[in-house]
Amino acid sequence: MRAFYKNNNGLVATTQWLPNCWINIECPTAAEKLYILEELQIPEAFYNDIEDIDERPRIEVENGWTLIIMRIPVKSNDVKLPFHTIPVGVVFKGNVCATISFHKTEMLTDFVIYANKKNIDIKDNFDLVLRLLLSSSVWFLKYLKQVNQKIKLAEDNLEKSIKNEELQALLQIEKCLVFFMTSLKGNDILLHRIKNIKSERMNYDADLLEDVEIELRQAQETTNIYSDILTGTMDAYASVISNNMNTIMKQMTSISIILMIPTVIASFYGMNVPNSLQNNPMGLLIIIFVSMVFSVLGVLLFKRKRWF
Numbered sequence: 001m002r003a004f005y006k007n008n009n010g011l012v013a014t015t016q017w018l019p020n021c022w023i024n025i026e027c028p029t030a031a032e033k034l035y036i037l038e039e040l041q042i043p044e045a046f047y048n049d050i051e052d053i054d055e056r057p058r059i060e061v062e063n064g065w066t067l068i069i070m071r072i073p074v075k076s077n078d079v080k081l082p083f084h085t086i087p088v089g090v091v092f093k094g095n096v097c098a099t100i101s102f103h104k105t106e107m108l109t110d111f112v113i114y115a116n117k118k119n120i121d122i123k124d125n126f127d128l129v130l131r132l133l134l135s136s137s138v139w140f141l142k143y144l145k146q147v148n149q150k151i152k153l154a155e156d157n158l159e160k161s162i163k164n165e166e167l168q169a170l171l172q173i174e175k176c177l178v179f180f181m182t183s184l185k186g187n188d189i190l191l192h193r194i195k196n197i198k199s200e201r202m203n204y205d206a207d208l209l210e211d212v213e214i215e216l217r218q219a220q221e222t223t224n225i226y227s228d229i230l231t232g233t234m235d236a237y238a239s240v241i242s243n244n245m246n247t248i249m250k251q252m253t254s255i256s257i258i259l260m261i262p263t264v265i266a267s268f269y270g271m272n273v274p275n276s277l278q279n280n281p282m283g284l285l286i287i288i289f290v291s292m293v294f295s296v297l298g299v300l301l302f303k304r305k306r307w308f
Helices: 030-039 044-051 106-117 125-160 164-195 206-269 283-304
Strands: 002-007 011-014 022-026 058-062 065-075 083-093 096-101
Touching: 011 106, 022 106, 030 044, 044 058, 044 065, 044 083, 044 096, 058 164, 065 106, 065 125, 065 164, 083 125, 083 164, 096 125, 106 125, 125 164, 125 206, 164 206, 206 283
Parallel strands: 022 096
Antiparallel strands: 002 011, 002 022, 058 065, 065 083, 083 096
8 A cells, every 4th residue: 555645734645746755655565566666766675674574673774765664563463462563664865755564554544643633744754763763652552551451361360260371371462572672672772873873963853852762761661561570470370380289289199198098907907817807797897997087087187287
């Protein structure tokens, strides 16, 4: 999908390319790939880098073209991994500026709506990059709130019954947090590199730069907090499972010992040798009574030791 936006106290959609307008391309088709490579003449190496799902945030310059890759959060259709991150490339040279992503995202659509709502005036290409970084940090925080809700839901289910499904749900959330943490760290490094570009240092909006740093730091700290909480929760439930296993093993051992008492007594008096009860008509009842007494004593002993 290809869309053109011109800067006019917001982002106004146009039907065709105009100089210094923003070209947003999502999930490019074969025809749009030809448009990117042949009409816009964006280097094919840049296009291939953005297409790589594992590409890290970075800035690169080639033949006058500047490529800035950032990572943004997206919802996943995969039940096992509800959230992950994707690369978005901002490529510009002269009066051409394009963003390219190979996945449909909520962030870019919301960015246009927010820019029109607040009548945001985008000064230049680096200003656009900073605002996209700000928007990505906000969306990280939005998805982190949903991750927190999933953690609470999994914890509630674990309190009722510790099952593999709930533990696997926590593991999946932990994967999401790892992706978020890695991407935010990469975006943070990218921001510092953008700040240190000498030719652009005096053109940055100081307030915007501060907002990006604050939101990015908040997203990183929130991710770290949730990751620590999740790690502690999983360790706690691992200890609970281990304790439950120990309790079950003690109970099984106690039951085995108690059942063994009458078996041992019956074995002694069942031998084919003379004993004091072989001619006693009450011998069987006496053996049963003695077995029961020792079994009850065994039960009381184990209860006292809290093995039951």
